[in-house]
Amino acid sequence: MITAIILDTDTTKECIANLISNYFESQIKLYEVATTVLCGVELIKTNNPDIVFLNADLEEESNCFLNDYFKDTLDFEIVIMANSKRHAFNAIKRNAFDYLIKPINKIDILSIVKKYERKLSEKQIGTTHHFPVYPKILPKIPLATSNGIKYIEEFIFLYAKADGAYCEVYTIDCKKITLSKTLKEFEALASRNNFYRSHKSYLINLAHVCELVENDGIIILKNNQKIPLSKSRKEVFLSRMANNSIQI
Structure with a gap:
């Protein structure tokens, strides 16, 4: 306990x-x-x-x-x-x-x-x-920008938004990073993380989901950011969230 x-x-x-x-x-x-x-x-x-x-x-x-x-x-x-x-x-x-x-x-x-x-x-x-003990390194995500590569910790990633041939990444410390990749390319890069494509234009970090407004098809993140949830993606989203939820 x-x-x-x-x-x-x-x-x-x-x-x-x-x-x-x-x-x-x-x-x-x-x-x-x-x-x-x-x-x-x-x-x-x-x-x-x-x-x-x-x-x-x-x-x-x-x-x-x-x-x-x-x-x-x-x-x-x-x-x-x-x-x-x-x-x-x-x-x-x-x-x-x-x-x-x-x-x-x-x-x-x-x-x-x-x-x-x-x-x-x-x-x-x-x-x-008896594994050797190494200094703890938090998981990092490589983000390809026009200037090179930025590495951010997985936990500070909130969501990514499509912007034509680019996509914008938003973090919990109020930063926006523009990537020289499409959202689809970034989704493939982030597939091993706890992320989900909630809409054709949005990829979210499930760890920061706070609420689902079902009637409106809106996901609310911890920072009160509202993200659309496509009807076709709702079932998988609920299934992913159920793995980390309790029954009442």
Whole structure:
């Protein structure tokens, strides 16, 4: 079972506690809820949790960064809860395990559970087979531009949009990269990633899907970007998303 602590001051702490209680009681044991970084440090030392859900604003307001208190002894994962994608990207740069954009729902929590379980599984495989330990390198996507090749981490890719013989890539840190490839060519390049061609003009990162408005055929991403979903692609989209969803 995954153990967790929530470090937050607003209503998000009650939201996450309720989600865990209602949907993840058999997967997550919630120890405590702290409202200051210093209190959270003490709770972490006492309970040794697997995951700490941390409000990004709390760290910035107090100028007390959780990583600084543990440094080389940090043996838990930090999940940043942010109000905007700017805060989220700053969190990722501080080596957070993952981020959640408020308001947070059960699918968000499930994604954290799945990701943590994958990490444990990979760690177990490495231990069992005595694989050498190498520095962690995040998956990168090569993007061919007019100036050469840009490499971006898979997790910051939001979506790509067709633009004639080119396509535009949008990232969570509000950047647009114009590629010297068509969307179809980029889709082939990105086929090994968790991406999906939702429409003839759009390719999305399924990890950033927040909502489906079925009547309108619209997918909403974590940054509130609305992406069209073709009727002919809806069934496959739902099937892909079901693999990372829970039944209610």
